Amino acid sequence: GVGDFVLGGLSMGGQIAMECVRRFGPRVKGLLLVGTTPEAESPEGVRARAELAARLEREGMAPYAEEVLPRMTATP
Incomplete structure (x- = not known):
């Protein structure tokens, strides 16, 4: 399996990356977010x-x- 890792996300990928941090926190050694927001998309x-x-x-x-x-x- 994958050990520690650095993760990046652009736009919706940033939301996915943030969810990975929530799930795998200690294993994420770095995080790069570009053009994203932690809020869900509005209607x-x-x-x-x-x-x-x-x-x-x-x-x-x-x-x-x-x-x-x-x-x-x-x-x-």
Whole structure:
């Protein structure tokens, strides 16, 4: 099995990483969390995520990527 470990989580992965710390605390020797929160998603957040998933199924990833990549990168 796995002994001690360092764990990281991004976004929802951060919530999963925090649950691992709760379950395996002493074995977690380091924790890196990025863009996450300890609170569960709100009903509005769940609804928005479902709407986005439906949009991506209809339109594919390309239109969404064109929309969000400029906000996520330093490219002018």
